[in-house]
Amino acid sequence: MTGRPILTAAEMRAAEERAIAAGTPVELLMERAGLGVAEAAWRFAGPLPTLVLCGPGNNGGDGHVAARYLRARGMDVRVAALGEPKAGAAAAARAAWGGPVESLSEARPAPLLIDALFGTGLSRGLDDEVSAQLNALADAARVRVAVDLPSGVHTDTGAVLSQTPEFDLTVTFATLKPAHLLQPAAALCGRIVTADIGIAAEASLTELARPALPMPGPKDHKYSRGLVVVLAGEMHGAAALAAEAAAHSGAGYVRLIANEPLPVSHAIVQTRDPELICHDERIGCVVVGPGLGRSQDAHARLGVARRSGRPLVIDGDGLFCLGERPDGLEGHILTPHESEFRRLFPDLEQPSKVERAREAARRSGAVLVYKGADTVVAAPDGRAAIGSSASPWLSTAGTGDVLAGTIGAMRARGLPPFEAAKAGVWLHAQAAARAGKGFVADDLARHLPDGL
Numbered sequence: 001m002t003g004r005p006i007l008t009a010a011e012m013r014a015a016e017e018r019a020i021a022a023g024t025p026v027e028l029l030m031e032r033a034g035l036g037v038a039e040a041a042w043r044f045a046g047p048l049p050t051l052v053l054c055g056p057g058n059n060g061g062d063g064h065v066a067a068r069y070l071r072a073r074g075m076d077v078r079v080a081a082l083g084e085p086k087a088g089a090a091a092a093a094r095a096a097w098g099g100p101v102e103s104l105s106e107a108r109p110a111p112l113l114i115d116a117l118f119g120t121g122l123s124r125g126l127d128d129e130v131s132a133q134l135n136a137l138a139d140a141a142r143v144r145v146a147v148d149l150p151s152g153v154h155t156d157t158g159a160v161l162s163q164t165p166e167f168d169l170t171v172t173f174a175t176l177k178p179a180h181l182l183q184p185a186a187a188l189c190g191r192i193v194t195a196d197i198g199i200a201a202e203a204s205l206t207e208l209a210r211p212a213l214p215m216p217g218p219k220d221h222k223y224s225r226g227l228v229v230v231l232a233g234e235m236h237g238a239a240a241l242a243a244e245a246a247a248h249s250g251a252g253y254v255r256l257i258a259n260e261p262l263p264v265s266h267a268i269v270q271t272r273d274p275e276l277i278c279h280d281e282r283i284g285c286v287v288v289g290p291g292l293g294r295s296q297d298a299h300a301r302l303g304v305a306r307r308s309g310r311p312l313v314i315d316g317d318g319l320f321c322l323g324e325r326p327d328g329l330e331g332h333i334l335t336p337h338e339s340e341f342r343r344l345f346p347d348l349e350q351p352s353k354v355e356r357a358r359e360a361a362r363r364s365g366a367v368l369v370y371k372g373a374d375t376v377v378a379a380p381d382g383r384a385a386i387g388s389s390a391s392p393w394l395s396t397a398g399t400g401d402v403l404a405g406t407i408g409a410m411r412a413r414g415l416p417p418f419e420a421a422k423a424g425v426w427l428h429a430q431a432a433a434r435a436g437k438g439f440v441a442d443d444l445a446r447h448l449p450d451g452l
Helices: 009-021 027-047 059-070 086-095 128-140 236-248 274-278 296-307 318-322 338-344 351-363 399-412 417-435 441-446
Strands: 050-052 077-079 101-103 112-116 143-147 169-173 191-195 205-207 225-233 253-259 270-272 283-288 312-314 367-370 376-378 384-386
Touching: 009 027, 027 059, 027 086, 027 128, 027 143, 027 169, 050 059, 050 128, 050 399, 059 077, 059 086, 059 101, 059 112, 059 143, 128 191, 225 236, 225 274, 225 296, 225 399, 236 253, 236 283, 236 399, 236 441, 253 274, 274 283, 274 296, 283 296, 283 399, 296 312, 296 318, 312 318, 318 338, 351 367, 351 376, 351 384, 367 441, 376 417, 399 417, 399 441, 417 441
Parallel strands: 050 077, 050 112, 077 101, 112 143, 143 169, 169 191, 205 384, 225 253, 225 283, 253 270, 283 312
Antiparallel strands: 367 376, 376 384
């Protein structure tokens, strides 16, 4: 399945301009946006006394419209503004509100707070006085709703530009924005809903979505379901985890190549000779790197994997053995976390994690799985996807090895590199959600079938 599109601030402005040029007045877009906010806040919080904070731009105009619709439902609504509206549509929305407007600096709290101060396109932090007042009003509220984005975050990078409170609900328009999924901003958004305001948009960046994974049929056999080889090295436990994950992710056959027998499921075939991977055409994917080590032997094992011509998932120590500025990795998948990424691509300084991942994929020729609480999957052709915030319990040893094996199983079953990486990341997150709290990597691998 294709995930929801994600637009940057510039792309969203361009989409709005196209809609306006096609005959949809900006006032109508604002009316739809404000109605969407009012409807979402009503359904989420119920009829609570409400304070709507309005900025001087179109985000503030959306807030004035929302306040009018909530008042029409019989709610006790007050509006506080940062200043006079700058835009014509926002000024018209304020006039249509028709009620009193308090000064933001003197606003009193309410059980339901709606933040419509600043949305998409903010490039600097809030003034200290504005930030302090926003946080004070948020602290005093029972329910906090953000319009488009919490005020004080950068749309494209997810950076938090000034002290910003956490919200229970964020109502955005037409599409998601990068900051809804990129950390640290994503942690402030709460539940995210998208209001349809009549703007259609396609994007090369999407939200990671449930993949289309056909279940085995009567004609399938172990090789048609995918043969995964895991190449072990110095720390055998990591390779064993990757092999178990591949088996539990639906691979039909998993072979673990190690110098000594390892305590893994009897279904996993163990052998010793790495050169075997160069001679078996049935191999769908080789996972190399978990526990590989950094010795001369480790470099040699990675060299064998690369010479084999098989699709590779390169993780952990395998990434170290690639050195800096890797290239010539077309058709393969790299799975670095932050420090590994910085070592591989030390000169990539783009402020957006998405843009760093895209450039690394273009440069290396590989699909990048840039891991973290906001994992980004990027292809060399510019396509990218962001995973929703994953379970914080994934911050334990071995879960990256499980991810490598999971992606290996997806690749071995015939999915193209970008689709295999996305499917593996999605399934890994589903297993974590089902594993609950306090799990370890072994538990995570055993919950992969639940995700399937």
